[in-house]
Every structure is written in C-alpha cells, then in structure tokens.
Amino acid sequence: MAGFIFKRLLQAIFVILAVTLIVSFAIRLSGDPAVMLAGGSNITEKDLQNIRQALGLERPFIVQYLTFLKGLLVGDFGRSFMGGTSVSLLISKALPATLLLAFTSLLISILLSVPLGVYAAVNRGRWPDQLIRIVSLVGLSFPNFWLAIMMVLFFSITLGLLPPSGMEGPESFIMPALTMAIILTATNVRLVRTSMLETLSQQYIMVARSKGLRDRVVLYKHALRNSAIPLVTYIGLQFGGLVGGIVIVERVFNWPGMGTLAFDAISGRDYPVLQGTITVLALFIVLINLMVDIAYGLIDPRIRTE
Amino acid sequence: MSDNSPSSQRQDGPLLSVRSLSVEFGAGPTPFQAVKNVSFDVQPGRTLAIVGESGSGKSVTSLAIMRLTDYTGGRISSGEVLFRPSDGPALDLVGASDARLREIRGNEIAMIFQEPMTSLNPVFTIGNQIGEALTLHEGLNVRDARLRAKELLQKVRLPDADTLLDRYPHQLSGGMRQRVMIAMALACGPKLLIADEPTTALDVTIQAQILNIIRDLQAEMGTAVIFITHDMGVVAEMADDVVVMWKGEKVEQAPVREIFASPQHPYTKALLSAVPRLGSLTGQPLPKRTPVMIMDGGVPKQTGATHVQDTADYTKPILQVEKLTTRFDVGKTFFGRVTHRVHAVEEVSFDIFPGETLALVGESGSGKSTIGRTLQQLVEPTGGTVRFDGRDMNAMSPSERRGLRQQIQYIFQDPFASLDPRHTVGFSIAEPIVVHGLLKDRKAIDRRVHELLEQVGLQPQHAKRYPHEFSGGQRQRICIARALASDPKLVIADESVSALDVSIQAQIVNLLMELQERRRLSYLFITHDMAVVEKISHRVAVLYLGQIVEIGTRQAVFENPQHSYTRKLLSAVPIADPERERAKTRIEGEIPSPVRPVGQEPAIHRMREVGPGHWVAVEADQLRGAA
Numbered sequence: 001m002a003g004f005i006f007k008r009l010l011q012a013i014f015v016i017l018a019v020t021l022i023v024s025f026a027i028r029l030s031g032d033p034a035v036m037l038a039g040g041s042n043i044t045e046k047d048l049q050n051i052r053q054a055l056g057l058e059r060p061f062i063v064q065y066l067t068f069l070k071g072l073l074v075g076d077f078g079r080s081f082m083g084g085t086s087v088s089l090l091i092s093k094a095l096p097a098t099l100l101l102a103f104t105s106l107l108i109s110i111l112l113s114v115p116l117g118v119y120a121a122v123n124r125g126r127w128p129d130q131l132i133r134i135v136s137l138v139g140l141s142f143p144n145f146w147l148a149i150m151m152v153l154f155f156s157i158t159l160g161l162l163p164p165s166g167m168e169g170p171e172s173f174i175m176p177a178l179t180m181a182i183i184l185t186a187t188n189v190r191l192v193r194t195s196m197l198e199t200l201s202q203q204y205i206m207v208a209r210s211k212g213l214r215d216r217v218v219l220y221k222h223a224l225r226n227s228a229i230p231l232v233t234y235i236g237l238q239f240g241g242l243v244g245g246i247v248i249v250e251r252v253f254n255w256p257g258m259g260t261l262a263f264d265a266i267s268g269r270d271y272p273v274l275q276g277t278i279t280v281l282a283l284f285i286v287l288i289n290l291m292v293d294i295a296y297g298l299i300d301p302r303i304r305t306e
Numbered sequence: 307m308s309d310n311s312p313s314s315q316r317q318d319g320p321l322l323s324v325r326s327l328s329v330e331f332g333a334g335p336t337p338f339q340a341v342k343n344v345s346f347d348v349q350p351g352r353t354l355a356i357v358g359e360s361g362s363g364k365s366v367t368s369l370a371i372m373r374l375t376d377y378t379g380g381r382i383s384s385g386e387v388l389f390r391p392s393d394g395p396a397l398d399l400v401g402a403s404d405a406r407l408r409e410i411r412g413n414e415i416a417m418i419f420q421e422p423m424t425s426l427n428p429v430f431t432i433g434n435q436i437g438e439a440l441t442l443h444e445g446l447n448v449r450d451a452r453l454r455a456k457e458l459l460q461k462v463r464l465p466d467a468d469t470l471l472d473r474y475p476h477q478l479s480g481g482m483r484q485r486v487m488i489a490m491a492l493a494c495g496p497k498l499l500i501a502d503e504p505t506t507a508l509d510v511t512i513q514a515q516i517l518n519i520i521r522d523l524q525a526e527m528g529t530a531v532i533f534i535t536h537d538m539g540v541v542a543e544m545a546d547d548v549v550v551m552w553k554g555e556k557v558e559q560a561p562v563r564e565i566f567a568s569p570q571h572p573y574t575k576a577l578l579s580a581v582p583r584l585g586s587l588t589g590q591p592l593p594k595r596t597p598v599m600i601m602d603g604g605v606p607k608q609t610g611a612t613h614v615q616d617t618a619d620y621t622k623p624i625l626q627v628e629k630l631t632t633r634f635d636v637g638k639t640f641f642g643r644v645t646h647r648v649h650a651v652e653e654v655s656f657d658i659f660p661g662e663t664l665a666l667v668g669e670s671g672s673g674k675s676t677i678g679r680t681l682q683q684l685v686e687p688t689g690g691t692v693r694f695d696g697r698d699m700n701a702m703s704p705s706e707r708r709g710l711r712q713q714i715q716y717i718f719q720d721p722f723a724s725l726d727p728r729h730t731v732g733f734s735i736a737e738p739i740v741v742h743g744l745l746k747d748r749k750a751i752d753r754r755v756h757e758l759l760e761q762v763g764l765q766p767q768h769a770k771r772y773p774h775e776f777s778g779g780q781r782q783r784i785c786i787a788r789a790l791a792s793d794p795k796l797v798i799a800d801e802s803v804s805a806l807d808v809s810i811q812a813q814i815v816n817l818l819m820e821l822q823e824r825r826r827l828s829y830l831f832i833t834h835d836m837a838v839v840e841k842i843s844h845r846v847a848v849l850y851l852g853q854i855v856e857i858g859t860r861q862a863v864f865e866n867p868q869h870s871y872t873r874k875l876l877s878a879v880p881i882a883d884p885e886r887e888r889a890k891t892r893i894e895g896e897i898p899s900p901v902r903p904v905g906q907e908p909a910i911h912r913m914r915e916v917g918p919g920h921w922v923a924v925e926a927d928q929l930r931g932a933a
C-alpha cells in the first residue's frame with residue numbers, strides 16, 4: 001500500500017508540473033498585465049517598463065516559471081499583482097468556501113442518488129423507475145448556470161426566501177449546493193441504477209435471497225457494495241468536473257471561493273493568483289483520485305490483493 | 307443413499323409435495339409457460355433427481371419451490387407447493403407470506419447453485435457469508451456463528467478452516483468455493499436441500515469429491531435432496547427417484563433403476579440412448595458411430611447408422627509436435643521483472659496421422675487448450691518444434707504461416723460467442739474461402755457455402771440468416787461448416803461438444819466422425835469428458851500440469867490405464883448405470899496450480915513404453931503424493 005501511495009505521489013508531482021507549466025505559459029499569451037494595471041490612457045512605454053520591472057515580468061518566461069516553482073517548494077505562491085496580497089492568504093480564504101460547497105453538493109447528491117437509483121433498479125420497468133429516469137434526464141439537460149439563475153429568480157426574487165448571493169449563514173448554502181447537486185444527482189441516479197441492475201442479476205444475490213435475508217439486507221449489504229465501484233470512480237471524475245462547474249456557479253451566486261478567485265485572476269491577468277489557484281486545485285484532484293483508488297481496495301478485496 | 311434411508315422417516319408422508327405447478331414468464335395475453343402442470347413428491351431423507359436438457363424447465367421448477375422465481379420475473383400461475391416444516395403442519399409456499407417464506411428459506415430449505423465462481427459474494431469473507439444464516443435463523447451472536455462456521459467448513463473437508471473464515475471467495479478454487487457453498491446451505495440443518503447442477507462447472511475429480519460430500523452429509527443429517535442435473539451419470543450415482551422433464555412438462559417419474567432399466571416415455575428413451583457411457587467400447591479397438599434417437603416433433607426417430615471408424619492412416623504423420631513448451635509471464639515486481647510464470651505446456655510431444663483423432667484430455671490447468679491455441683498460432687510457443695506435413699513451422703515465412711491457417715482450423719467451445727452476431731452465417735462460412743483466396747467467383751463461393759451447409763446437416767437457404775436465429779446445436783454445425791470451408795487437413799476441436807445437450811452432443815459427434823471419414827480429416831479433440839473421448843478417438847493423450855502423463859491407443863489407455871492420474875480421472879467419471887457398484891477409492895486433493903516462481907522449473911517426466919505405442923510417465927514420488 002505504501003509503495004502504491006508513493007507511486008501515486010510521484011505521479012502527482014508530474015501532473016502539477018505539467019498543469020502549472022501549461023497554465024503559466026497560456027496565460028502569458030493572453031496579453032500584458034502591465035497595460036491592465038496601469039489603467040488610464042496617457043501611459044508611456046517607460047511606465048509600462050517600470051511596472052513590468054516591478055512585477056518581474058521582463059525576465060524570460062522560463063526564469064519566471066522557475067521562480068514560481070522555487071516558491072512552490074516552500075509553499076509561497078507569490079503576491080497578487082493587484083494589491084500585493086499574498087496568494088497563499090487569498091487561497092486559504094477561498095479554498096474552504098469551495099470545498100464546503102463541493103462536499104455539501106456531493107453529499108446531497110449521494111444521499112439522493114443512492115436510494116433513488118436502488119429503488120429504480122428494484123422496480124425496473126415499472127412506473128417509479130420510468131419517473132426517476134425521466135426526471136433525471138430532465139435534470140441532465142439543464143445547464144447549471146441556467147438552473148442557478150432560475151433558482152435565484154424563484155427563491156430570492158419571487159419568494160424572497162433565500163439570499164441571492166454571498167456566503168452568510170447556512171441558508172446561503174442552499175441554492176449553490178442544490179444547483180450543483182441536481183446536476184450530479186441526475187447522472188449518479190442513472191449510474192447507481194445501471195450498476196445495481198447488473199449486480200442484482202448476479203447469482204450471489206439469488207444465493208443471499210435463498211438464505212432468507214430481508215430485501216433491505218440483500219440490497220444494501222450484498223448488492224450495493226458490489227455496485228459501488230462505478231459510482232466511486234465516477235464521483236472521482238466528477239470532482240474534476242465539479243471544479244469547472246464551480247467557477248460558473250460561484251460567479252452566479254457571488255460565492256467567495258476558488259472559482260471566483262480564478263475567474264478574477266484570469267480577467268485581471270493576475271498570473272500569481274491564477275497559478276496558485278490552479279496548482280492547489282490540481283493537487284486536490286490528484287488527491288481525490290488517490291482516495292478513489294484507496295476506496296476501491298476498501299470496497300473490493302479482489303483489488304486489494306493485486 | 308439408495309436403500310438405507312430409515313423407513314421410519316417416511317411414515318408422515320412427503321416432506322415436499324409439488325402439485326400441478328405452473329410457472330410463466332412475461333406479461334400480455336400469451337406469457338411463456340416455463341413449467342406446465344408439474345407434480346412430484348419428495349420424501350424425507352431421500353434424493354429426487356430432476357433431469358432434463360436446456361429449456362426443460364428444471365431450474366425454474368427448483369427456483370419456484372422457494373418462490374425465488376418472484377425475483378426473476380416469473381409468476382406461479384397455478385398449483386401448490388406443500389412443505390412440512392419441522393415446527394408445524396404443512397403449508398403451501400405459493401400462498402405463504404413473505405415473512406413466513408424468509409423463515410423457511412435458508413433454514414428449512416436451502417439451495418446450492420451451479421456456478422461456484424459466482425455464487426459467493428466477492429466482497430465479504432467466507433466466515434461472514436456462512437455466519438449470516440446462523441445469526442438470522444438461529445439467533446447466534448457473531449462469535450458463536452464463527453465457531454459454527456468453522457465446524458461446517460471442517461464438515462465439508464476443507465483444510466485450515468480457521469484461516470479460511472477470513473478469506474475472500476476469489477482466493478479459493480472453484481471446488482473449494484462449492485464446498486463453502488455447501489457449508490453455507492447446510493448451516494441451519496435444512497430438511498430439504500435443492501442442488502441446481504452443483505457440479506456441472508467443476509472438473510471431474512473435483513465433481514467426484516463434491517458428490518461424495520453431499521452424499522455423506524445427507525446421510526448424516528437426514529436431509530432430503532432435490533438434485534437438478536442434465537448428467538445421467540450423476541443421476542445414476544445420486545438419485546433414489548427420478549423426474550424427467552421435457553419442454554416444461556414432467557414426462558416420466560420412477561425410481562432410478564426403473565428409469566434406466568425400462569424407460570417408458572419416448573423422450574426418456576431418446577435421452578438415455580444419447581448418453582455416452584464410459585466403457586461402452588471396451589474390447590473394441592476403433593471408435594464407432596452409433597445411431598442416435600432424437601425427438602422429431604414429439605416422435606422418437608433414429609438417425610445415423612453403426613459404423614466403425616477405420617479412417618486412420620499410420621504411414622506418415624500430418625502433424626509432429628516435439629517438446630512443445632508454452633509459458634506465460636505473470637506477476638511482476640515494481641520494476642517489471644517477472645517473478646512467476648504459468649508453465650502451461652512443458653515439453654509435450656505427439657504425432658497426429660491423417661484420418662486420425664487424437665484426444666487431449668485433462669482438467670483445468672492441464673494445458674490442453676494452450677496446445678490447441680499454440681498449434682493454431684493464436685499463442686506463441688516458448689520452445690519446441692511443430693512440423694506440419696513434414697515442414698517445420700519455425701522455418702516458415704510469414705506467408706507460409708498464414709497459409710498454414712488454411713490447413714489447420716479451430717472449432718471453439720461456445721457456439722454462441724464464436725459467430726459474429728452482425729453477419730449472416732453465409733458470410734461467416736464464406737470468410738475463410740475469401741481470406742485464403744480459394745475461390746474468386748461470387749457464385750462459386752455461394753455454391754460452396756451451400757454445399758458446406760448441407761454437409762453439416764443444414765439447408766442452403768440458412769446462409770442468409772443470422773446466428774441468433776439458430777439453436778446451440780445448429781450454431782455448432784455452422785461453426786463446423788466454417789472450419790471446413792478452407793478445406794483443412796487438421797481440425798482442432800476445443801471442448802466443441804461440451805456445452806451441448808447430450809442428444810445434440812451425440813449428433814455432433816456423429817457428424818464429426820462422418821466428416822472425418824468423408825474428407826480424411828485429422829482431429830485434435832480437446833476435452834475433459836472421458837465418455838466422449840472413448841467414442842470418438844483413435845488415440846488418447848492424458849495431460850496433467852502441462853505434461854503428457856500417458857499416451858496410447860484409446861483401447862490401451864482406457865482398458866489398461868497405467869498412470870495413477872489416468873486411473874483417477876477414469877474412476878471419477880460418473881457412470882450412467884445405477885446397477886454398477888460405486889468406486890470404492892476415494893478421490894481427494896485439489897488440482898495444483900501451474901504457476902511457478904521463476905527459476906523453479908518443473909521436472910520433465912521420463913516416459914516408458916508399456917505396450918505398442920503406449921507410453922507412460924515414470925511417476926515421481928511427489929506426483930504420486932498429489933494423485
């Protein structure tokens with residue numbers, strides 16, 4: 001196991017190197033931050049030079065990148081071009097907000113999709129199954145930004161029940177978390193259903209029934225664990241997708257998380273902030289995938305021994 | 307267990323009484339009737355065999371007894387299943403509440419299923435799965451359940467019961483899993499055990515052990531058994547009474563001796579006539595075709611004639627295999643260094659002559675299929691030489707090797723998986739002709755396909771149909787036609803008749819023999835089924851752990867087996883004759899694994915000649931110990 005984790009962490013280093021290199025390079029193609037920072041119209045080339053000099057942008061790209069890597073080794077992401085705040089500080093504020101949102105929505109999605117998926121599988125072809133499938137298809141077809149806007153319109157503007165934006169108090173969680181959870185649930189329900197159908201046709205399920213076990217035990221002890229592998233795999237993948245989705249959802253709800261931070265960094269060409277956020281997110285995705293691999297072993301002993 | 311069951315047990319009447327049971331599947335005005343109006347009784351402590359071929363409804367009947375058909379989309383449309391539980395009067399399981407049924411399932415009636423590989427839940431330990439029924443039905447706590455589970459594992463003769471409790475199913479062999487399954491089924495001391503083809507998927511020596519365990523435990527615990535099987539040999543060995551099912555109906559019921567001695571229903575007669583019986587060719591040097599009785603629209607009809615298969619020409623071999631070795635790497639270290647190898651085939655040598663059938667027999671891991679695949683160039687050999695028609699395969703150019711594929715054809719075990727479902731059978735049969743460029747003209751190819759279909763007993767117009775429109779037996783005929791399309795000299799038949807019902811199997815065997823005579827074909831017949839081997843082969847090679855332990859004429863090997871493994875294999879085959887004394891020698895032991903650490907090469911057997919062309923491996927002590 002230790003060897004396996006070590007191998008994975010080694011891989012993680014390469015992933016982060018590749019991701020940061022691509023991101024750092026790509027953002028530098030998008031334009032000159034000095035122009036952005038200088039603002040006003042009567043700027044001389046000399047002024048821009050000075051700004052670049054101050055930010056260290058006149059150095060060759062590779063030198064800038066290596067400086068960034070050097071900082072990374074000691075956990076220093078540098079300072080924001082705007083206001084000079086430490087990037088680490090910005091991230092340490094934004095990361096919990098995003099993780100809280102991501103895990104809440106993931107949790108809601110699991111709590112909804114597992115029982116619904118199992119119920120649909122058991123009632124295959126009958127009306128509860130049809131209904132669950134149709135509703136999940138509808139859920140799949142919504143773009144999340146549209147869903148987010150509709151929710152704000154309905155719950156905040158029309159009913160005045162929930163705050164339209166910001167992170168203040170538990171009720172501010174409801175709409176952003178639900179928006180993400182609905183999209184996730186729509187796919188997860190189908191996944192649980194298909195995976196359960198496959199498992200329920202296995203002979204050991206008939207054996208479990210022939211022992212006189214209750215349906216609940218057959219379904220949730222014998223069948224669910226065998227159906228969990230595809231779900232866990234998919235949740236791992238979703239986590240990556242979640243990060244992309246979160247940028248949009250955080251924008252709509254003005255959520256002070258990593259998505260907002262990254263978005264602002266891109267529009268302001270704030271290289272250090274963008275590099276920092278992307279590095280941290282990449283690290284998280286790698287970690288989640290490692291956790292998924294470890295979870296496989298916990299779920300299925302056949303994978304453990306390999 | 308035939309005559310020694312205490313008669314006192316029977317005075318209360320039957321333990322289970324199935325009355326006019328019908329089971330249907332599917333909705334709508336015309337549901338499919340899988341079981342029609344079937345009635346039978348099971349007496350306490352006795353064994354009832356339900357026999358039938360695929361689609362006879364025997365498995366559905368067995369599931370319907372505990373109403374497990376509820377979970378497969380089946381519906382009991384009429385009839386009663388009266389069961390007498392130990393704690394009260396008989397009740398009808400068809401109308402019983404779910405709660406009452408759950409009290410009976412696993413407790414009063416238990417079931418063993420066909421596939422030991424899939425009937426245990428892969429994610430729970432053995433101890434957990436055995437203990438489950440004990441905590442449920444007997445209210446044991448986890449510790450007591452574990453102790454009982456250990457006793458049960460010892461009862462089914464599994465060594466190391468203690469460590470086994472914490473193991474997972476994938477760490478056990480098929481035979482061991484089936485023992486665990488038996489331990490699980492017998493955990494609560496059921497009155498009735500339903501065994502649905504419990505040994506069909508097992509090797510023959512393992513089958514013999516499992517049958518013994520079931521028989522012994524049944525005698526010890528007084529359990530009644532319903533034994534579902536298609537194997538008349540197993541019926542003869544296990545059953546007191548027999549119910550024969552055909553197309554969802556019971557066609558005959560009688561005590562086991564009567565069924566074999568004087569079958570009444572035409573279907574039973576046909577079934578028994580098709581069963582290959584080990585020892586039926588004793589005293590005869592050559593294989594023989596015999597007529598088969600088949601059911602033609604409910605009327606028995608005889609096909610084929612008796613014909614001695616005098617086709618082999620021993621002047622010059624068509625195929626010479628010398629010291630063939632095939633190994634596969636498994637198990638690698640972190641740095642990709644190989645740590646273990648499967649020694650699938652080790653220095654195997656044999657010849658096949660024109661018009662001859664050589665049977666390769668052995669159990670799992672014997673390497674028999676690997677030899678076939680190596681000859682067909684599907685697997686690269688590690689060493690040794692193969693000469694076809696005198697030419698060394700190693701020395702051939704790539705195009706010559708491709709040409710060889712035309713001369714050597716392969717028939718696979720599973721006729722369902724080996725035909726492309728998206729192409730017509732005509733296309734599949736024509737493919738080898740086109741690939742090898744044997745005929746160019748479209749019309750000529752079509753004519754050839756039609757001829758081939760006729761030769762295998764189908765009709766030319768079948769060429770336009772798709773595989774799913776045919777039955778298993780017809781598909782195997784199509785596979786044979788495809789194998790013959792390139793006009794090969796050697797056909798490798800790898801378990802080609804093993805998956806077929808006996809009546810179909812007998813016809814396919816006859817067809818293969820007829821084609822051999824007509825086209826002077828040589829067959830390499832790979833199988834685990836000794837009774838079929840006896841019928842079809844001129845010579846036999848017995849394989850054990852990748853090496854030949856005995857090779858000779860069929861008569862010599864079957865009538866005068868010299869190697870202990872050959873004897874063990876022959877004695878393990880269930881004989882379809884209830885009058886025959888059951889073999890006294892007990893077979894024990896698992897089949898060892900051909901996987902070895904790198905550097906530990908297996909010792910190569912020395913062979914000695916014990917008769918003309920009859921060679922036997924000199925037995926090392928270690929091999930004698932295992933056998």
